[in-house]
Amino acid sequence: SAVISQKPSRDICQRGTSLTIQCQVDSQVTMMFWYRQQPGQSLTLIATANQGSEATYESGFVIDKFPISRPNLTFSTLTVSNMSPEDSSIYLCSVASPGRGTEAFFGQGTRLTVV
Amino acid sequence: EDQVTQSPEALRLQEGESSSLNCSYTVSGLxxxxxxxxxxxxxxxxxxxxxxAGEEKEKERLKATLTKKESFLHITAPKPEDSATYLCAVQALGTGFQKLVFGTGTRLLVSP
Structure with a gap:
């Protein structure tokens, strides 16, 4: 399985500001995914990020609010823009198992609190 | 729409007390x-x-089974270190990448 590192692990931010979350993988992967886990709710896919192309966003998520970069096959960033308290959540980076494409592996997550 | 429902939401067990977690799902082709x-x-x-359906997998004290409508995670003689939230997710058939749809999880607490 891939080793996935996320930074920061947690942050407390003022409303109206933006936070960029970094995700580094120890092997090259085609697809990287960003999820949100709100308190008491299931993991929800925000977007899929392929290297060299625009991210694909799920219903309810837009690029202006959650811009994503994917500059190479081992790195991605998710920015949470113009934050409000409703954005308080855990944000998780994920990759599909190299060579198998089914099982997803996750980073440790970024716990974001917006005050 | 693909859906996953997990039950119970929370489960408290004594060490050694076996039990099962349930994951019911609806998906347009699993x-x-x-x-x-x-x-x-x-x-x-x-x-x-x-x-x-009919497939089973085991890992230490955990055994997962699958039917056409649900999956069970059986925990045999649990230990306190098995305390965690257990999440179930489904992936639908289709071309290219199909996203995972998660349930809300079962919070398991195993007391010594």
């Missing part, structure tokens, strides 16, 4: 059903993938 374990403050840890 590509795979996944079980994850999530500890507080950490990302989900992959446990099992099941692909077809």
């Amino acid at each position: 590509r795979g059903l996944f079980w994850y374990r999530q500890d507080p403050g950490k990302g989900p840890e992959f446990l099992f993938t099941l692909y077809s």
Whole structure:
């Protein structure tokens, strides 16, 4: 399985500001995914990020609010823009198992609190 | 729309008291059903993938089974270190990448 590192692990931010979350993988992967886990709710896919192309966003998520970069096959960033308290959540980076494409592996997550 | 429902929401067991967690799902053709374990403050840890009804997989005290409508995660003689939230997810058939749809999880607490 891939080793996935996320930074920061947690942050407390003022409303109206933006936070960029970094995700580094120890092997090259085609697809990287960003999820949100709100308190008491299931993991929800925000977007899929392929290297060299625009991210694909799920219903309810837009690029202006959650811009994503994917500059190479081992790195991605998710920015949470113009934050409000409703954005308080855990944000998780994920990759599909190299060579198998089914099982997803996750980073440790970024716990974001917006005050 | 693909859906996953997990029950119970929370389960408290005594050490050694076996039990099962349930994952009911509706999906337009199942590509795979996944079980994850999530500890507080950490990302989900992959446990099992099941692909077809009748399939079973085991890992230490955990055994996952699959039918056409649900999956069970059986925990035999649990220990306190098995305490965690257990998540179920499904992936539908289709061309290219199909996203995982997760349930809300079962919080398991095993007391010594």
